Amino acid sequence: MDDKLKNEDPELLKEFQAKIDAEMKIEPKDYMPEAYRQHLIRQISQHAHSEVIGMQPEGNWITRCPSIRAKKILMAKIQDEGGHGLYLYSAAETLGVSRDQYLRWLHEGKAKYASVFNYSALNWADIGAIGWLVDGAAIVNQVSLQRTSYGPYSRAMVKICKEESFHQRQGYEIMVSMAQGTAEQKEMAQDALNRWWYPSLMMFGPHDGDSPRSSLAMQWKIKRETNDELRQKFIDKTVPQAEFLGLTVPDENCKFNEATGHYDWTDIDWDEFWATIKGFGPNNKRRLKHHQQVHDEGQWVREASIAYGKKKNKKEVA
Amino acid sequence: MKKDLYNFAIRMGDTSWILSHRLCELCSFGPFLEEDLAMTNVGLDHIGQAEEWLNYACELSDEDVDADFLAYRRKEKEYRNVQLVEYPNDDFAYVITRQFYLDVYNYLLYTKLTQSKDATFAAIAQKSLKEVKYHLRHSSNWMVRLGDGTEESHERVQNAVDDLWFYTGDLFVMPESEQNLAKEGIIPNLADLEADWEKMVLEVFEKAGINKPSYEVLASGSFDGQHTEYLGFMLCEMQYLPNKYQDAKW
Ligand SMILES: [Fe+2]
Ligand SMILES: [Fe+2]
Ligand SMILES: [Fe+2]
Numbered sequence: 001m002d003d004k005l006k007n008e009d010p011e012l013l014k015e016f017q018a019k020i021d022a023e024m025k026i027e028p029k030d031y032m033p034e035a036y037r038q039h040l041i042r043q044i045s046q047h048a049h050s051e052v053i054g055m056q057p058e059g060n061w062i063t064r065c066p067s068i069r070a071k072k073i074l075m076a077k078i079q080d081e082g083g084h085g086l087y088l089y090s091a092a093e094t095l096g097v098s099r100d101q102y103l104r105w106l107h108e109g110k111a112k113y114a115s116v117f118n119y120s121a122l123n124w125a126d127i128g129a130i131g132w133l134v135d136g137a138a139i140v141n142q143v144s145l146q147r148t149s150y151g152p153y154s155r156a157m158v159k160i161c162k163e164e165s166f167h168q169r170q171g172y173e174i175m176v177s178m179a180q181g182t183a184e185q186k187e188m189a190q191d192a193l194n195r196w197w198y199p200s201l202m203m204f205g206p207h208d209g210d211s212p213r214s215s216l217a218m219q220w221k222i223k224r225e226t227n228d229e230l231r232q233k234f235i236d237k238t239v240p241q242a243e244f245l246g247l248t249v250p251d252e253n254c255k256f257n258e259a260t261g262h263y264d265w266t267d268i269d270w271d272e273f274w275a276t277i278k279g280f281g282p283n284n285k286r287r288l289k290h291h292q293q294v295h296d297e298g299q300w301v302r303e304a305s306i307a308y309g310k311k312k313n314k315k316e317v318a
Numbered sequence: 319m320k321k322d323l324y325n326f327a328i329r330m331g332d333t334s335w336i337l338s339h340r341l342c343e344l345c346s347f348g349p350f351l352e353e354d355l356a357m358t359n360v361g362l363d364h365i366g367q368a369e370e371w372l373n374y375a376c377e378l379s380d381e382d383v384d385a386d387f388l389a390y391r392r393k394e395k396e397y398r399n400v401q402l403v404e405y406p407n408d409d410f411a412y413v414i415t416r417q418f419y420l421d422v423y424n425y426l427l428y429t430k431l432t433q434s435k436d437a438t439f440a441a442i443a444q445k446s447l448k449e450v451k452y453h454l455r456h457s458s459n460w461m462v463r464l465g466d467g468t469e470e471s472h473e474r475v476q477n478a479v480d481d482l483w484f485y486t487g488d489l490f491v492m493p494e495s496e497q498n499l500a501k502e503g504i505i506p507n508l509a510d511l512e513a514d515w516e517k518m519v520l521e522v523f524e525k526a527g528i529n530k531p532s533y534e535v536l537a538s539g540s541f542d543g544q545h546t547e548y549l550g551f552m553l554c555e556m557q558y559l560p561n562k563y564q565d566a567k568w
Contacts, residue, residue: 055346062342066559066568067386068372071342072365078345079358086351124559124568174568182566290346298349300474301410304467311466 002216004035020221025151028094036220040150041095042111043222045102048088050114051081053287057121058130066124073170074127080167084160091152107292115273116199118281125178125185125192131171133193133200133238139164140234141204149221172241179245186246193242194250201265202273204231235263319502323436324378325398325495326505328388329541330442331371332399335389337420338364339552340407349410356456360417363449370442390560394550395543402485404548408478411464411471415478418457422518423489423511424450430506439504458522465526472527479523480531487536489515496541 005013012031019026026032055078062078065071089099105111116134121127142164146157178189205227217223225233235254242249253266275281341361348354372385402420407413428450431443464475490512492500499505523530538544559568 052346052351059346062345063339063555064558066390066566068365068369068389069386070568071338072362072369075342075345075358075362075365079355079362082346082351082355082358086355089351177568181568182563184563185566294347294349298410300468300470301349301353301464304464304471307471308463308467 002035004216005033008033017219020149020219023221025154026149027151035216036222037095039217039220039222040153041092041097044088044092044095044150044153045097045105046112046114048085048092048102049106049111050117051085051088053113053291054081054117054134056287056290057117057119057283058127060121061124061127064124070174077131077167077170080163084156084163087156087159088153091150091156094152103295107288107295109279109288112277113287114203115276115281116203118276118283118287119195119199120282122195123188123192125175125188126196128171128174128178128189129192129196131167131169132175132241133171133196134203135164135167135171136238137200137203137234139168140230140237144224144230147221147224175245175247179247189245190247193247197250198268198272201231201235201268202276204228204234206270206273232262235265239263319498320378322495322498323439323504324375325541326439326499327371327375327378329398329400331368331375331385331388332397333403333420334364334371335368336397336399336549336552337403337416338362338368339556340403340405340413340416344407344413347407357413360453360456363446363453367442367446367449370445374438374442386560390557394545394553397543397545397549397553398541399545400485401488401537401540401544401546402482404546404552405482405485406548409474411474411478412482414457414460414464415475415482417453418461418522419482419486419489419519421450421454421457422515423486425454426511426514426518427506427508430511433503434505435503461522461528462526465523465528475526476528479528483531483536484533485537486515487533488538488540491538491541493541 013033016026016031016033016036019030026036058074058078058081062071062074065074089102092102093099102111106113116137121130139161142157142161146154146161148154148157175189175192178185178192180186181189208226208228218226239249239254239256251266253264255264256262257264276284279285338361341357341364344354344357344361346354348357368389369385372388375388376383376385400420402416405412405416424446428443428447431439432447434440434443461475464471466472490508492508496505496508500507520530522528559566
């Protein structure tokens with residue numbers, strides 16, 4: 001038996017696994033092994049933080065949207081991401097940890113968020129590429145997570161997935177107008193694809209062989225498909241879209257393989273992957289600092305709100 | 319008359335457009351996530367309103383322009399928004415106070431505009447009023463919460479109230495173009511709105527324990543394209559892509 005489970009009651013554990021095998025959802029009040037709970041605390045809060053930190057790279061262009069329509073769409077899109085953060089914090093709170101605590105862990109560097117948001121959004125086509133590739137990768141992952149075994153997480157994913165396809169579409173639409181636009185626009189589009197391709201592939205995480213948590217998470221159906229399966233799905237779906245745009249994926253080995261029925265591709269630079277996770281990406285410090293600063297600056301507002309609420313309650317009681 | 323209608327449509331459109339820009343700057347800067355999203359909501363409503371007014375302005379214009387041209391390609395002096403909405407997001411109290419002053423104004427103005435002799439003005443007003451009422455509820459609630467919250471919040475909102483009061487004079491100025499429209503029953507007499515505006519604002523101040531500021535002279539001039547020093551910087555950012563890539567379609 002896994003070391004993490006040695007304190008669990010074997011009978012309960014068996015029932016728990018039987019429920020999971022029968023595709024029943026685990027609900028907050030149900031028995032769950034501590035390791036299951038801890039895994040979810042980590043995963044759901046990381047997911048929530050990612051939605052919220054993800055507002056920043058796109059926010060970098062919000063004051064520079066080139067048309068009324070583009071501005072409306074981008075604002076609504078970023079707002080959706082914040083909303084996803086809310087759904088996920090609520091789901092995460094059902095595990096007995098408060099949102100405040102989750103935020104503290106984020107600020108203390110104990111909780112992570114998707115590393116992809118540490119990359120920079122450098123030209124307007126990046127807004128297209130983020131929607132198309134980053135949301136596109138997220139969708140592949142999230143569609144799979146709709147069937148995750150923890151009820152509140154699964155339901156949050158169902159809600160989120162409904163909104164995500166709009167995100168990918170708006171991104172792709174920007175890519176289309178950039179790729180079909182002036183020579184300068186096309187150059188921006190290619191540049192954005194060059195910079196966002198590999199970070200998007202990295203979103204699926206390390207190869208399964210190296211991923212230590214992969215097995216329990218799969219057995220408990222927190223995760224339904226492996227990192228590599230999901231990554232391949234994304235590549236197979238996305239490369240033809242790049243071809244349609246007349247853009248080139250920055251990987252000369254990326255070709256359709258008749259024998260496997262999949263696209264071949266050159267492996268990720270894992271040194272870069274781990275470096276970015278460890279904090280050495282282009283914006284790790286900035287993203288976190290921004291979140292922390294805004295949170296600190298909002299302190300007086302939150303305090304005022306609480307103080308006013310208390311006074312009002314007193315008046316009502318009196 | 320057509321020119322007067324155009325001027326007023328531009329004034330309304332620009333006011334919402336410039337304010338929505340200030341609000342979009344707040345994205346990921348909210349004091350907490352729910353409020354971040356709420357401010358974006360208000361911003362999105364204002365973009366929608368701006369679009370309606372600017373589209374109508376295009377119809378009224380003698381030139382062949384679209385709403386994007388009006389929003390992105392004009393010179394600073396051609397914008398007719400009220401100066402209030404140019405004021406930066408100094409802190410949350412300024413954001414809310416700016417919004418509150420304008421929400422009360424919009425509430426009164428749009429209510430009157432629903433009776434406009436110009437059918438499009440009336441239709442835009444009708445459509446916008448629901449949103450404006452929501453905005454007003456949101457900003458009024460915050461005024462009271464901040465005014466009657468903590469010592470710090472009280473001090474901050476009082477500062478914002480004092481500083482921004484200066485710009486409210488600009489809301490009620492009636493240049494010739496607007497006088498013509500008022501005579502025709504197309505818009506209300508703006509100067510007449512001032513008393514109602516002050517009454518509503520002071521009611522909220524009273525609940526919030528906020529003092530009315532006193533000024534000898536208030537701002538004016540936005541009708542003639544006189545702006546604050548802030549607008550130029552906003553336009554630099556906003557117009558960056560259309561300026562830099564003149565032939566591009568987005
Ligand atoms: Fe996302
Ligand atoms: Fe999302
Ligand atoms: Fe998304």
